[in-house]
Amino acid sequence: MSQLPLQRLRLPRTGARAASRGQGEALRRVPSDEVVARAAEAKGVPEATVARLPTYLQALHALAEDGTSTVSSQELADLVHVSAAMLRKDLSQLGSYGTRGVGYDVATLVHEMSAVLGLEHDWPVAIVGVGNLGRALAHYGGFTSRGLSIAALFDADPAVVGTVVNGHTVHHVDEVAALVAERNVRIAVIATPARAAQATSDVLVAAGVTSILCFAGAAVRVPADVTVRAVDLSSELQILGFHEQRKRSDVLGPLRPGRADHGADHGIDHVVGGGAR
Known part of the structure; x- marks a missing residue:
């Protein structure tokens, strides 16, 4: 997963200001x-x-x-x-x-x-899938400080296409090829349901995208020259559940044979397989 930002470090002033x-x-x-x-x-x-x-x-x-x-x-x-x-x-x-x-x-x-790291440049980014997660990403203010800027938003839902999210008009996915080329987009985020992830990836790669961040919770196949980073929120939560279960076992000791424990895992099964929508 992407690293969470550090809290701003406050340090004592020790010397002349280094960067004007x-x-x-x-x-x-x-x-x-x-x-x-x-x-x-x-x-x-x-x-x-x-x-x-x-x-x-x-x-x-x-x-x-x-x-x-x-x-x-x-x-x-x-x-x-x-x-x-x-x-x-x-x-x-x-x-x-x-x-x-x-x-x-x-x-x-x-x-x-x-x-x-090429931080003198702004890297245009496209987001495909403007559901709850896609909207949250479109509103995220930290992109500009990381050398990124939202260049285009795409969705397939007629009720979403044409709406404006944080100043960006949502375009239909049929416009991916034209707008990716026009706006020189090389990085894209997939925030669609899992079932649409591969088709979305194929469209992006065909349009010229060479780096993809996938939140869809599904593996996507891409050519060797395309970089993919996958963020599966369900898997990350399951890992946290494992650590919580281990902490509980350290405190309570091993479970007795035949005793069921539905604590840390209960509810997680309902999340697995869910899309980013």
């Missing part, structure tokens, strides 16, 4: 998973490192905003809850090396990482 307002909005962005993954793939960065990059960058933004000009690997590692050795290895994958006894220059690191 003149550096622009691009340097204050946090990359989306799709943007990070594509940039990292091109540079051969390990996937485990990719997963930590947004957290590093957000911590660096907070440091810069609070006037911190340099940071040691240990200080930055403590902020993002990883080991200093892991952080140094991750940053070395990007070609960033600190100075012994000084640490990393925050502004330089932010600039270099933002450049590597």
Whole structure:
């Protein structure tokens, strides 16, 4: 799943302000998973490192905003809850090396990482499926700070097509090919019911989309040059149910033979297989 944003870090002011307002909005962005993954793939960065990059960058933004000009690997590692050795290895994958006894220059690191991740650009995004989830995503205000902008909304329901959601008119899915090309969309979100996920993916790929975030709770098949990240909310909830059940077992002890426990799993079966609608 996509990482949840960190709470804004408030740190003591320790030095001259590292990044002036003149550096622009691009340097204050946090990359989306799709943007990070594509940039990292091109540079051969390990996937485990990719997963930590947004957290590093957000911590660096907070440091810069609070006037911190340099940071040691240990200080930055403590902020993002990883080991200093892991952080140094991750940053070395990007070609960033600190100075012994000084640490990393925050502004330089932010600039270099933002450049590597392509955050000087806005990436247009299309959302297909404007049900409850699709509408929530269309209203989400965090896209702009992550280098993304909503370019188009699509749905197949005649009652939804033509309505306006957060300033965007909902178009019929038949218009995907034309609008994706016109608006240079390469990233799309599928928020349809599961039964429509594969057909929606096929339409998007044929239109030129090369990165897909799928909330439909169904696996989709795509060509090798298309990146897909799947977010199955039901599976994530089941995993949480497992952990809650384990906590209960630790407190209550093993269940006696023949005793049924419907606690943590009860109700989850009703969620499995549900679409994103």
